[in-house]
Amino acid sequence: MTSFQTLTVLVPAYNEAEVIDAFHRRLATVLDGLTLDSRVLYVDDGSRDDTWARIVALAAVDARVRALRLSRNFGKEAAMTAGLDHVDSDALVVIDADLQDPPELIPALLQRAADGFDVVYATRARRDGETWFKKLTSASFYRAMERLSNTPVPRDTGDFRLMNRRAVQAVNALRERQRFMKGLFAWIGYRQASLVYDRDARNAGTTKWNYWRLANLAIEGVTSFSTxxxxxxxxxxxxxxxxxxxxxxxxxxxxxxxxxxxxxxxxxxxxxxxxxxxxxxxxxxxxxxxxxxxxxxxRRPLYYVEDRQGDLPLPPHE
Missing domain, CATH: 1.10.287 (Helix Hairpins)
Structure with a gap:
């Protein structure tokens, strides 16, 4: 399918105990069908429920599972950064654990990357399970970023994407403290392509992104990539x-x-x-x-790791 030999699926999670078992079952089925040497890296962003305990249980029955537990809730951007720092594979897929982004799309991302792209990002054609107001504000934000920023951030695109080793290393070189990952993914450039899909409703639990946090993220994005x-x-x-x-x-x-x-x-x-x-x-x-x-x-550290599961490469700063 591709020239990749190894694949890591990075899954940031915060209070996802209700859905993480169902997510892993679907993800494991997808990975079973691939010929790549695959791993799953869960990053528990200081969850207050049983997310870490469930991840540890998954690691006990699936040798592909690796995990990091951050010392507190640093935010999703920092959790993704922690995962990126601890990855050493030919390809990386970033995906949320809430099953809004289907793991079954991973083979299509790999196939698209086989055409010579360093980054393949998943663009949402439809967003089920979200209010019209959230859809409107989200669409408005992406279009405003398109006009305001010198770095073109793809429309209607979240963190769900595939990156090759070169792209991951480029993002890891960006150590700024105020992080807007969607902008950083776009800022590195290289060859990027879109894969359009329909986003599902959340499988279980509740979203951690209320309007206040979304507004702060929007301010973060605008001030990070535009004057x-x-x-x-x-x-x-x-x-x-x-x-x-x-x-x-x-x-x-x-x-x-x-x-x-x-x-x-x-x-x-x-x-x-x-x-x-x-x-x-x-x-x-x-x-x-x-x-x-x-x-x-x-120059404070972006995160601290409290616990680990499985063998993981140490990032340069540790």
């Missing part, structure tokens, strides 16, 4: 200044020619509130970028 918000603040300030000068000139001319008294108070309040709001918006945007710079200068 457009700063330019918007600059243009807003310029437009406000021009409007203020134009209005001031009109008031002066009106008073000079017609002798109208300058009533002042309502107009003054509108101008002050408008300019104050624009200034606070600009300060907030600048604060986002300053905060990111501050976080990078501290």
């Amino acid at each position: 457009a918000p700063l330019r918007v603040a600059s243009w807003t300030g310029l437009a406000a200044a021009l409007l203020s000068f134009a209005y001031a000139a009109w008031v002066f001319v009106k008073a000079l020619i017609w002798g109208d008294p300058v009533r002042g108070y309502p107009t003054l309040m509108v101008v002050i509130l408008f300019l104050g709001g624009a200034q606070l918006l600009a300060i907030g945007l600048i604060g986002e970028y300053v905060g990111r710079t501050y976080a990078e200068t501290k």
Whole structure:
């Protein structure tokens, strides 16, 4: 099927005890049908339920299973980074454990990669089990990123993808602390291709991505790969200044020619509130970028590993 000899399936998991057994059964069936030397690497991102215990049980009955348990919940981006750091195979597939992304698509990803692509990302044509509002906000985010970022992030594409060894090594070289993995996957370039599929509804459990976390991820993505918000603040300030000068000139001319008294108070309040709001918006945007710079200068580790299952290569920084 491909020139790959080894394959690792990376599965970040956070509180997925209800679904992880069903996920592994389907994944194992897929791997049984491949001729590759396959492994599964679960990364437990500080789960509070029985996710780690179930992963350990899976490792006891399936020799292909390897696992990392992070010392706390560092977030999915850090969990994926931990998995990428501990992979040494010709091909890597990143997939969530909630069964929204079907493991049965892995052979198709491998087949697409056989055409000479370094990265094959899965693009969602349909998203079952999600509200219209979530679909709308998601589509709006990807299209906004397409316009704002100098790095083209594929539309309607999550983390489900295949990468070869070269692509994995390239991503691992990017050690920034504020991580937006979809953008990093795109930023490395190389030969990338899309595979369109229909995304299923979650098999069990509840999503960990509420609107607050999604909004924060969107801000992370925009500020990681675009300075457009700063330019918007600059243009807003310029437009406000021009409007203020134009209005001031009109008031002066009106008073000079017609002798109208300058009533002042309502107009003054509108101008002050408008300019104050624009200034606070600009300060907030600048604060986002300053905060990111501050976080990078501290150079804290991206994650800590509390426990391991199976033989895993040590990343260079350990």
